Amino acid sequence: MSTQTEEPGRIFREAWIAGVTKYYPGDPKPGYITPWDQTPDWERQAAAAVYQQILDFITVSDGNTAKLTREQKGRFVALCWIAQIHKHIADPKPSYVADWDDLPAWQQETDADIFERVQLEI
Numbered sequence: 699m700s701t702q703t704e705e706p707g708r709i710f711r712e713a714w715i716a717g718v719t720k721y722y723p724g725d726p727k728p729g730y731i732t733p734w735d736q737t738p739d740w741e742r743q744a745a746a747a748v749y750q751q752i753l754d755f756i757t758v759s760d761g762n763t764a765k766l767t768r769e770q771k772g773r774f775v776a777l778c779w780i781a782q783i784h785k786h787i788a789d790p791k792p793s794y795v796a797d798w799d800d801l802p803a804w805q806q807e808t809d810a811d812i813f814e815r816v817q818l819e820i
Contacts, residue, residue, distance in 0.1 A: 706753075707746035708734045713815035714745075717808025744782035751778045752816040764817065772810035773798045779809075 711734045718730045734742070755774060756763045763771070776798050783794045798806065 704742075704746075706749035707742045709815065709819065710745040710749040710812060711737060711742075713812040714808060716815075717811040718804070720811075721804035721807045723804060740786040744779070744786060747782055748775065748778040748812075749816060752813055753819065756817060756820060761820065763813075768810040768814075769798075769806070771813035772806050772808075775809040775812050776801060776806075 715731050715733075718726045722730065737745075752775065766774075780795045783790050787794065801809075
């Protein structure tokens with residue numbers, strides 16, 4: 699895996715794990731907190747792609763994404779992730795491609811945190 703995929707994907711994954719650890723009620727599923735080195739290749743590629751989409755969105759808006767609400771930031775991450783799920787999984791479970799309003803609160807908060815973590819990279 700290239701450094702171009704490795705580092706952005708790792709940052710995304712670390713932000714995901716931090717959010718799950720912070721917001722998930724009870725003990726999260728092991729797959730939710732799997733370290734980067736044990737994350738499946740498709741998921742690494744998806745993480746790097748969504749990281750790049752967030753970065754591009756911030757860049758093309760001249761940083762004005764800072765004015766978005768946490769919900770708007772989280773929605774963007776969730777939608778980009780859904781596209782990656784469809785790219786990598788032929789027939790995903792409905793919960794993998796659930797719309798924002800159907801996501802649990804812990805996942806919404808985690809997605810917003812991911813966006814804000816990428817903002818720190820600029």
